[in-house]
Amino acid sequence: MGLFHTSTALIYAVLLLLSSTLVAGIQYCHTGPDFCFAATTQHNTSTESHDVYLTISATPSKKGGWTGVGLGREMKGALMFIIYEDQESKSLITSIRSASGHVMPKVVEDADKQVSVLQATVSDDKYLAQFVCYSCWSPEVEVDGLSPYIFAGNKEQAFYGADKYSSLMYHEFKGKVWGDMSATAEDTTVASAPAIQGEETIGITEESPEPEKKKPEGFFTPVRVHGTIMTFSFMGLYFAGSVAIRSPLIRAFKYHWMIQAGASILALGNGLYMFLRSTHFGLHKIIGLTILCSLIIQAAAGYKHHIDFVMIRRQTIFTLVHRWLGRGTLLFGTMNVGLGMYYRHWSSLGLFTWFVIWCVEIAGYGYVLLRHQRRQSQQRGHAIPKEDLEDIADAEVFDIGDDFDDDEDEVEGVPLMDRQKKHEKNI
Numbered sequence: 001m002g003l004f005h006t007s008t009a010l011i012y013a014v015l016l017l018l019s020s021t022l023v024a025g026i027q028y029c030h031t032g033p034d035f036c037f038a039a040t041t042q043h044n045t046s047t048e049s050h051d052v053y054l055t056i057s058a059t060p061s062k063k064g065g066w067t068g069v070g071l072g073r074e075m076k077g078a079l080m081f082i083i084y085e086d087q088e089s090k091s092l093i094t095s096i097r098s099a100s101g102h103v104m105p106k107v108v109e110d111a112d113k114q115v116s117v118l119q120a121t122v123s124d125d126k127y128l129a130q131f132v133c134y135s136c137w138s139p140e141v142e143v144d145g146l147s148p149y150i151f152a153g154n155k156e157q158a159f160y161g162a163d164k165y166s167s168l169m170y171h172e173f174k175g176k177v178w179g180d181m182s183a184t185a186e187d188t189t190v191a192s193a194p195a196i197q198g199e200e201t202i203g204i205t206e207e208s209p210e211p212e213k214k215k216p217e218g219f220f221t222p223v224r225v226h227g228t229i230m231t232f233s234f235m236g237l238y239f240a241g242s243v244a245i246r247s248p249l250i251r252a253f254k255y256h257w258m259i260q261a262g263a264s265i266l267a268l269g270n271g272l273y274m275f276l277r278s279t280h281f282g283l284h285k286i287i288g289l290t291i292l293c294s295l296i297i298q299a300a301a302g303y304k305h306h307i308d309f310v311m312i313r314r315q316t317i318f319t320l321v322h323r324w325l326g327r328g329t330l331l332f333g334t335m336n337v338g339l340g341m342y343y344r345h346w347s348s349l350g351l352f353t354w355f356v357i358w359c360v361e362i363a364g365y366g367y368v369l370l371r372h373q374r375r376q377s378q379q380r381g382h383a384i385p386k387e388d389l390e391d392i393a394d395a396e397v398f399d400i401g402d403d404f405d406d407d408e409d410e411v412e413g414v415p416l417m418d419r420q421k422k423h424e425k426n427i
Helices: 002-021 222-244 252-277 283-312 317-343 348-379 386-398
Strands: 026-030 035-044 049-058 066-071 079-086 091-098 115-123 126-137 147-154 173-179
Touching (some): 026 147, 026 173, 049 066, 049 079, 066 126, 079 115, 079 126, 091 126, 222 348, 283 317, 317 348
Antiparallel strands (some): 026 035, 035 049, 049 126, 066 147, 079 091, 147 173
């Protein structure tokens, strides 16, 4: 019996020792994509404040992706713990960042003075990182006994040769939760990060204890104005101007350059404004900047083509640049409109409507090109009334047409651009 009681006492002693090393904490688990984070506080006797221990566990996608958890109500001023995998070295990168608003967070250069990385490991199906943030928690941040946490991530971004400064793609998901820090073991003598306990949410709620303070948002916000102008420019004016130069109208050239000039002024002006107020760049903005630069090159090439063609009556390299860069700009500009709508979380119906309109415009532009080519073939050799010749010549000189020999310049009554490249000799 004495041996039995001795064994029982030893077992209880071991269990008591193990229980003292387990750190209780709050935990939140998110599904689709899957990740969990757990947090606990520990009283720091040297600073008379509280340290925060944080554990983040995430299930990577095929590309890897990134996941971040922040201490705070919003991105502005929050301390963010972001993890992602370097696909080349198969190592987990930890990046401590902060932001001045809802913008791309920047690396906190002296983060090692406040934050220590306790663990950062990668396996086939899990990222696991543990941190300690010294003197990071105070009861002053609580609202009704709850502390705010934010989270975000993007599972479609792959990182190669990554470091803590790697650029992040715009988050695909985000959220804010509130944790009851009184449930954590802040008075224990054990200083360690909490373990992820299954997939349950413990001591955390998604319901905010304070009313959301949303600033009244009018219709004419910078982003909405930007989207409206770019949609009107690319899917309205640029499309109309591209069709105009291929139309049989007498003043097609004048309509073309006036419409395109107006669209370019709107697009370049609004694009420059959005560029100056941007603090981070995603795919939509990179494509947009490329298109804006292309507009300048394309317009310059069109002007040079016109000047050269008036003088030498031949196509040049500027002709090809103006033609194909214009078509590419129109195609990718209209596609980028849809990408912007996607990033603004338009409904499936809205995106489908844009796609239908986009398909109709692209098909319509192809039809206009085909009709223009047929019309040119049918009109070859037909005389044009002298009173209309000057206006037609103005339009046709700018149009991208055929080359012809110098001895054709004096042929009267035949539009310059409608002549064949070479005279067929009469047999």
